Amino acid sequence: MSPNRRDLLALSGALAAGGLLAGCLAPVQGDDTVTVESDESPVTPDDVGDDVLRRLVADNTDFALDLHGTLAEADPNANRFVSPYSVSVALAMTYAGARGETRQQMGQTLRFSLAREKLHPAFHTLRGQVNGETDGDAESDDSEPRPFTLTGANALWGQEGYPWRDAYLATVEANYGAGLHAVDFASDAEAARQTINSWVADRTEDRIRNLLPKGSVHGLTRLVLTNAIYFKANWQHEFDEEKTTSREFTALDGSTAEVPTMEVTEDFQYAAVDGHQLVELPYVGGDVSMVVVLPRDGRFEQFEQRLDAARLSTLLEALDEREGTLRLPKFTFESATSLKQTLSELGMPVAFDQNDADFSGMADPEAGKLFIGDVIHKSFVGVDEKGTEAAAATAVTMEVSSAEVDPPKPFEMTVDRPFLFAIRHRRTDAVLFLGRVVDAAAARE
Structure with a gap:
């Protein structure tokens, strides 16, 4: 990727799946692992129709809102930011090696x-x-670089000499670009952890550091799957810094505080539905946007609990170009959480069960029974007058054991209470990041 494409937009998410089996991984770079033939043929990339792609995006959106809702319910007064796209990619790579009830539960949970x-x-x-x-038939032109940075990368970190199945490795490498790097968890798990963390930090412009905390990988770890996504972009319509002033924001718990609030007057895609307001803020280039949703006063929790993919689609369909003034708090914060309990509650507990998990599609179970030890997610988001920078990382540790009408009146939208926001890829409608700000005063670096 050219340097220009890495300059403007920073969205980073990293997913690591670590597997513990009765085997070992050594921090030796290379693909010199011993593999085992499988009767199951690898899945190779193929042309997929628009209907198939739309179905995948719809499924991922369903999962994104399931994940968001469960996390919000667990800690209702916390600001939260995740990359459901990154989580889905990392767990899809893990899912490729699941079999039996494990695959069934994962498939249902991930939608x-x-x-x-x-x-x-x-x-x-x-x-x-x-x-x-x-880009289909579009010709690339290096003289007109992509006006933002949006990049992703995947990798597998596996125990050196472990009997990985050829079909699994081929499926993951061909479809996700995730080559196998041999490391040595068995002899030096700390060195392997630092190697993986450095890889993630490098691909997220150092926004995601220490993805794998101490103790998250150890001598029984056999595999870590990583996905990193990085995004940075300027607004198409920047906020005027001179108009940024302190305004009162009422948090979900009822407390109030003065927070720096930006202001812009422009033509935006806007809608007001049942007292809820939403506005779409495009980034330079128009390929990616942020959608800010301000539920009706006093209805944030009810709105959030009932939000699903169908409701979100209905809201987005109501967007229409309209001039108006938006006032939005500046915010910068990080989130870090273990998703093990959340994913278990959503319907895939067997994947974390050392006795019943079945990941025999990854490796010969004779070498040890693989199961997911944890799924760790870290993220960062910064929003100011110029644009947005976002980053996220996940680690899955796997262990053994129409017609013209009169123009509408200008709208006015002042975000002075809890709100939701999403960063989406407009061409595919993929939800790349999803967040909530329930306490703007706490969302300051």
């Missing part, structure tokens, strides 16, 4: 409705479009 022969090629196509690698 995967496509057969494996379509699912992984669909992720390959989506990944290419999000990264700007597959």
Whole structure:
């Protein structure tokens, strides 16, 4: 990727899946692991139709809102920011090696409705479009670089000499670009952890550091799957810094505080539905945007609990170009959480069960029974007058054991209470990041 494409937009998410089996991984770079043949053929990239891609995006959006809702319910007064896209990619790579009830539960929880022969090629196509690698018949022109940075990368970190299945490695590398790096968890897990963390930090412009905390990988770890996504972009319509003033923001718990609030008057895609307001803020280039949703006063929790993919789609369809004034708090914050309990509650507990998990599609179970030890997610978001920078990382540790009408009146939208926001890829409608700000005073670096 050219330097220009890495300059303007920073959205980073990293997913690591670490597997503990009765085996070892050594921090030796290379693909010199011992592999085991499998009767199951690898899934190779294939052309997928628009209907298949739309189905994958819809499934991912369903999962994104499930994940968001469960996290919000667990800690209702906390600001939260995640990359459901990054989580889905990392767990899709993990899902490729799941079998039996483990695969069934993971598929239902992740909302995967496509057969494996379509699912992984669909992720390959989506990944290419999000990264700007597959532009159909459009000709690339280096003299007109992409006006923002939106990049993603995947990798596998596996125990050196472990009996990985050829079909699994081929499926993941072909569809997700995730090559296998040999490391040595068995002899030096700390060195492996630092190697993986450095890889994540490098691909997220140092916004995601220490993704794998101490103790998250150890001598029984056998595999870590990583996904990193980085985004940075300027607003198409920047806020005037001279108009940024302190305004009162009422947090979800009823407390109030003065917070720096930006202001802009422009033509935006805007809608007011049942007293709820939403506005779409495009970034330079128009390929990516942020949608800010301000539920009706006093209805934030009810609105958030009932928000699903169908409701979100209805709200987005109501957007219409309209001049208006938006006042939005500046915010910068980080989130870090273990998703093990959340994903178990959503319906895939068996994947974390050392006795019943079945990841035999990854490696010969004779070497040890793989199960997911944890799924760790970290994220960062910064929003100011110029634009947005966002980053996220996830670690899955796997262990053994129409007609003209009169123009509408200008709208006015003052975000002075809890709100939701999403960063989406407009061409595919993929939700790349999803967040909530319930306490703007706490959302300051």
